[in-house]
Amino acid sequence: MHGLTNQRVMIFFFIIIISLFSSILKYAAGGVCRSTARLDGKVVLITGANSGIGKETALDLAFRGARVILACRDVEKGEEAATEIRTRVGGAKVEVRELDLADTCSIRAFAQRFLREVDHLHILINNAGIMMCPYMKTADGFEMHIGVNHLGHFLLTYLLIGLLKRSAPSRIVVVSSLAHNFGWIRFHDLHSQGSYHSGLAYCQSKLANVLFTRELARRLHGSNVTVNSVHPGTVRSELLRHSTVMSLLFAFFSVFLKTPKEGAQTSAYCAVTEELQSVSGKHFSDCAPAFVAPQGRNEETARKLWDVSCELLGIEWD
Numbered sequence: 001m002h003g004l005t006n007q008r009v010m011i012f013f014f015i016i017i018i019s020l021f022s023s024i025l026k027y028a029a030g031g032v033c034r035s036t037a038r039l040d041g042k043v044v045l046i047t048g049a050n051s052g053i054g055k056e057t058a059l060d061l062a063f064r065g066a067r068v069i070l071a072c073r074d075v076e077k078g079e080e081a082a083t084e085i086r087t088r089v090g091g092a093k094v095e096v097r098e099l100d101l102a103d104t105c106s107i108r109a110f111a112q113r114f115l116r117e118v119d120h121l122h123i124l125i126n127n128a129g130i131m132m133c134p135y136m137k138t139a140d141g142f143e144m145h146i147g148v149n150h151l152g153h154f155l156l157t158y159l160l161i162g163l164l165k166r167s168a169p170s171r172i173v174v175v176s177s178l179a180h181n182f183g184w185i186r187f188h189d190l191h192s193q194g195s196y197h198s199g200l201a202y203c204q205s206k207l208a209n210v211l212f213t214r215e216l217a218r219r220l221h222g223s224n225v226t227v228n229s230v231h232p233g234t235v236r237s238e239l240l241r242h243s244t245v246m247s248l249l250f251a252f253f254s255v256f257l258k259t260p261k262e263g264a265q266t267s268a269y270c271a272v273t274e275e276l277q278s279v280s281g282k283h284f285s286d287c288a289p290a291f292v293a294p295q296g297r298n299e300e301t302a303r304k305l306w307d308v309s310c311e312l313l314g315i316e317w318d
């Protein structure tokens with residue numbers, strides 16, 4: 001009798017532990033994009049779509065019928081991703097084009113060809129990113145994080161904004177991060193020449209993504225082109241390739257991290273959800289509005305960053 005009670009208590013605790021564990025996993029998985037919107041006839045461009053969150057976002061949007069263009073710096077890796085998407089989505093319309101966001105010549109060449117060959121752009125997803133790399137510079141001498149994550153996408157968006165306007169209603173999704181909370185824009189040393197910390201350089205670039213989104217939304221008011229930023233969650237991907245410590249930490253806690261498919265949900269949500277048709281300048285996470293740090297809401301900083309970015313890139317964007 002006593003043995004039977006012990007057995008029941010153990011089964012009870014076992015069930016409690018299993019359900020607690022599955023609740024934690026469900027929580028870690030985050031929000032799900034429930035929109036069933038179709039994208040037949042629509043054109044989507046995603047940067048850094050050969051791996052991680054970008055590849056899963058491309059798969060989701062290809063599944064909805066869009067023509068999806070994967071902009072990748074490594075065309076071979078891009079073709080592998082495109083083949084995988086075609087295998088998983090019968091009849092998927094996926095193309096690969098070369099784009100290196102660490103080189104303004106590559107960005108300009110990409111945009112020139114894109115504008116010549118593609119006559120609409122309904123969704124632009126600025127997804128590509130680099131995190132915690134050793135001190136490196138882009139071809140134009142920009143620090144790598146601010147150069148790729150912010151300035152590269154700034155220039156790309158500038159070059160494609162006319163097409164986005166002509167294709168309206170259209171949307172821009174900027175993949176930022178929770179890391180923007182820990183960043184500030186170091187106008188006195190934007191390229192970290194005085195001192196460099198790879199984590200802070202990443203945070204600065206992700207804050208720049210949020211500020212760019214807000215300022216662009218303000219400037220696009222009334223154009224029927226919206227722009228929102230996203231925190232995808234903490235996702236198992238190749239992003240940490242430059243940091244052994246962070247890679248080990250992520251590997252240890254990997255069971256609590258999102259899969260790339262789960263990480264792609266908020267990007268897909270911002271790209272397709274009907275309720276967001278006229279929502280612009282906002283920040284989302286887990287398919288819901290998310291907190292923006294005070295430094296990400298500062299209009300003066302956003303305008304100053306805009307002007308500094310234009311100056312660095314040698315462009316005029318009113």
Ligand SMILES: NC(=O)c1ccc[n+]([C@@H]2O[C@H](COP(=O)([O-])OP(=O)(O)OC[C@H]3O[C@@H](n4cnc5c(N)ncnc54)[C@H](OP(=O)(O)O)[C@@H]3O)[C@@H](O)[C@H]2O)c1
Pocket residue numbers: 047048049050051052053054071072073074077099100101102103127128129130131148175176177178231232233234235236237238239240
């Ligand atoms: N994973 C997370 O937990 C997490 C959290 C918050 C935000 N994010 C953001 O999510 C986005 C996607 O990251 P991920 O996690 O999916 O990482 P990922 O698997 O490393 O994907 C990053 C993509 O960006 C591309 N890329 C890097 N430098 C580039 C350049 N110079 N030109 C063109 N493409 C370039 C990479 O291409 P290669 O394969 O050729 O390097 C890759 O396709 C990033 O913006 C990241 O900051 C991720």
